[in-house]
Amino acid sequence: MFFHLFTTTECNLECKYCFGEALEDTVGDFGFDVDYGLPRHIVYNMDYLKRFCSLDPEPVLIFYGGEPLLYAEGIRRIMDHVIAKHFLIQTNGLLLDRLEPRYVNRFTAILVSLDGDESLTDFYRGKGVHRKVIENLKLVRSRGFRGEIIARMTVMEQTDIYKQVLWLLQNEVFPFSSVHWQINAGFWSHDFERRGFAEWSKSNYTPGIIRLAEFWVNTMERKGIVLRLYPFLGITHSLLSGEEKCGLRCGAGWMNYSIQTDGTIIPCPAMWGIRKYYLGHIKSSHPLRLPKISVGEPCISCRIYGLCGGRCLYANITKRWNSAAYRLVCETVENTIEAIKAQLPIIKTLIKAGKIRIEDFNFMKYNGCEIIP
Numbered sequence: 001m002f003f004h005l006f007t008t009t010e011c012n013l014e015c016k017y018c019f020g021e022a023l024e025d026t027v028g029d030f031g032f033d034v035d036y037g038l039p040r041h042i043v044y045n046m047d048y049l050k051r052f053c054s055l056d057p058e059p060v061l062i063f064y065g066g067e068p069l070l071y072a073e074g075i076r077r078i079m080d081h082v083i084a085k086h087f088l089i090q091t092n093g094l095l096l097d098r099l100e101p102r103y104v105n106r107f108t109a110i111l112v113s114l115d116g117d118e119s120l121t122d123f124y125r126g127k128g129v130h131r132k133v134i135e136n137l138k139l140v141r142s143r144g145f146r147g148e149i150i151a152r153m154t155v156m157e158q159t160d161i162y163k164q165v166l167w168l169l170q171n172e173v174f175p176f177s178s179v180h181w182q183i184n185a186g187f188w189s190h191d192f193e194r195r196g197f198a199e200w201s202k203s204n205y206t207p208g209i210i211r212l213a214e215f216w217v218n219t220m221e222r223k224g225i226v227l228r229l230y231p232f233l234g235i236t237h238s239l240l241s242g243e244e245k246c247g248l249r250c251g252a253g254w255m256n257y258s259i260q261t262d263g264t265i266i267p268c269p270a271m272w273g274i275r276k277y278y279l280g281h282i283k284s285s286h287p288l289r290l291p292k293i294s295v296g297e298p299c300i301s302c303r304i305y306g307l308c309g310g311r312c313l314y315a316n317i318t319k320r321w322n323s324a325a326y327r328l329v330c331e332t333v334e335n336t337i338e339a340i341k342a343q344l345p346i347i348k349t350l351i352k353a354g355k356i357r358i359e360d361f362n363f364m365k366y367n368g369c370e371i372i373p
């Protein structure tokens with residue numbers, strides 16, 4: 001089982017799509033009873049986490065926040081005392097230089113928030129962020145980190161998806177081989193009306209994804225390499241393997257749970273504090289017997305539910321965008337699936353010819369990449 005561990009609720013950035021949106025989203029009733037008084041960093045007894053993880057033969061722990069490295073002491077304590085099959089971290093990357101290599105080098109993967117090139121990343125995340133993150137990634141590599149580094153983009157109207165993914169893959173300062181992106185959609189209640197999501201998704205995102213899928217397969221043809229573009233990997237893997245019902249692809253509420261700073265277990269990191277979805281506590285719960293939470297309508301009756309999986313449990317439950325607005329998000333999912341289906345005959349031919357292998361599409365499921373953007 002996979003667990004996101006909140007080490008802290010604090011963050012050292014004020015990104016436009018997170019802090020900035022929260023500031024503008026103060027009007028109206030969220031509709032849920034939310035505990036806003038969570039401890040700033042881990043306060044539970046480490047023995048509780050040890051006990052909890054010992055009941056799972058293969059626990060995978062993903063450090064998360066806020067910015068998890070703001071409470072690096074918690075990371076050290078956990079890595080020193082708790083046995084896990086894998087440790088991963090989802091970080092903004094700014095403090096990676098402060099964690100000793102003997103811990104960093106044990107991560108199976110580092111998921112680092114980066115939105116593309118310097119001007120776009122700094123526009124969303126703050127001046128100087130891009131430079132520092134790239135510096136830190138070079139540093140951890142030079143200090144011996146050999147695991148996967150996944151650029152984790154948040155995308156919205158200022159993002160040219162094709163251009164920015166290509167920058168991440170092809171830049172000369174720190175080319176990535178693994179990229180994941182997530183659309184900022186359905187997270188806030190009042191942003192759809194003030195944003196230009198509808199126009200952007202049609203004029204930029206949709207054609208950009210089609211071009212990206214072509215580029216992805218073209219790279220397979222030319223170089224025999226399957227680039228780890230997670231949103232493409234997940235869908236293609238299902239299509240190749242004949243998987244008919246993938247389940248919610250991020251795993252939230254059934255394969256991936258989150259543990260708050262007070263030890264309470266919730267289905268997904270975005271659902272912190274929502275008391276209705278408190279599923280247990282690491283002191284007494286069994287990791288393999290947690291309640292399962294699944295998406296409801298409109299996903300259950302959706303034609304492509306088997307391949308999409310429902311996209312996002314948080315968005316499905318909280319319904320912060322109205323159904324017409326959310327329909328536009330679903331159209332982006334349909335487009336991504338169609339873009340990959342259009343390339344599938346070429347992919348199959350390449351596999352048959354031995355140019356690439358079906359195993360090249362394997363990936364660690366539920367590792368923190370949501371897969372469906």
Ligand code: SF4
Pocket residue numbers: 298299300302303304305308309310311312329330331333334
């Ligand atoms: S496309 Fe939309 S409605 Fe269909 S399963 Fe995905 S999120 Fe749900």
Ligand code: SF4
Pocket residue numbers: 250251252268269270311312313314315370
């Ligand atoms: S996709 Fe939605 S449900 Fe899944 S982890 Fe992200 S916010 Fe949570």
